[in-house]
Amino acid sequence: MRIFFFNRYLPPDHSATSQLLGDLARHLAEGGSQVVLVGSRQRYDDATAMLPRNERIDGFDVVRVGGTRFGRDSLAGRALDYASYFLGAARVLWFQVGRGDTVVLMTDPPMLGALLGPLARWRGARCVNWLQDLFPEVAQALLGRSVRLLGAPLRWLRDQGVRTAACNVVICEGMAGRLVARGVDRKRLAIIENWTDDNAIQPMPAQDNPLRRQWGLQEKFVVGHSGNLGRAHDWRTMLDAATALRGRADIHFVMIGGGNGLEAFAAEAAQRGLENVSLHPYQSRDALVHSLSVPDLHWLSLHPALEGCILPSKLYGIRAAGRAALFIGATDGEVATRLRDTATGFAVAPGDASGARAGIERLADDRAQAHAMGARARADLKPRTAALALWRGLLDSPWPRQPLP
Secondary structure, three states, X not given: OEEEEEOOXXXXXXXHHHHHXXXXXXXXXXXXXXXXXXXXXXXXXXXXXXXXXXXXXXXXXXXXXXXXXXXXXXXXXXXHHHHHHHHHHHHHHHHHOOOOOEEEEOOOOOOHHHHHHHHHHHOOOEEEEEEOOOOOHHHHHHHOHHHHHHHHHHHHHHHHHHHHOOEEEEOOHHHHHHHHHOOOOHHHEEEOOOOOOOOOOOOOOHHHOHHHHHOOOOOOEEEEEEEEOOOOOOOHHHHHHHHHOOOOOXXXXXXXXXXXXXXXXXXXXXXXXXXXXEEEOOOOHHHHHHHXXXXXXXXXEOOHHHEOOEOOOHHHHHHHOOOEEEEEOOOOOHHHHHHXXXXXXXXXXXXXXXXXXXHHHHHHHOHHHHHHHHHHHHHHOOOHHHHHHHHHHHHHOOOOOOOOO
């Protein structure tokens, strides 16, 4: 049996889905499966990249299709990139996928399962959707009126793709709940959370971290954000907290990564003259053991309207690094509840800069409490091997090759 994974970004790209795919493909290949990843030639942060059309990495095959290269900056350009990937991926599916194969469809581009799923089944393959987010709910929450009229037909089409797949892997309970509320049979859903490389990313004491020394942060209490900061994330709350804390010379804010939200944060911080904020680019995967251990307190965010549509994968790297977390989002949501129940951080609502400031100062003044939260976070982290084993069990299980009756 061959297993085909479809997603726009593939290894060696640094994006979260690329890393997840690389881990899973490597694990399956080591177990004897023939694995093929089908993506685009772009990188997440470089639309002009020309990655090889065909490549073999760590025992699995990579096929990259050509297409437009407008990138992620404009919605129109992104839509054209989506369309060109659909066409290229459909060609690969038609000519390379056959009876008895398994096709796993992710959610970049959106609606991949709804549009390519029927073709996969036509070719006699078993179809599995791996849902990292829910579209069009995410688009409606972020773009509002501009996609409102398309919401109902797109949801119907998405639901058809979910109902007719052999199985749908979702990444959190909230996402499963949303789909069940849409009438999807719970038996078609499997919850497998995302993961991080918990062997490579280990807690590192601040005094042993070369990046903290290089960035001049040895004695600081560091509040950090790592990864993409985009439309789904609130950044103004933390910017206002950093502004309120500009007089605390012992507290410093570090931003590592990219995204339009980070660019806006940086521009506004510069306009406010905030000297307690520093910016750094994405770090390679090999450097994450150091960069994720730079902050004493990580912050992450999600607009409350997106609860159950997305679960920030940043949470897993934070926990692997053994760090406390501040979540800006729904205070009764999945991330906030997890932080509260495990005593590994705290949550504030978007706009509650005073609450964020109070929590930061509390931990800066009691660093032992921050360290204890981080130790509990690491202990609570499920190992990557557990998630990979769940995936292997799912793909090896007798899910029907045709839709359930």
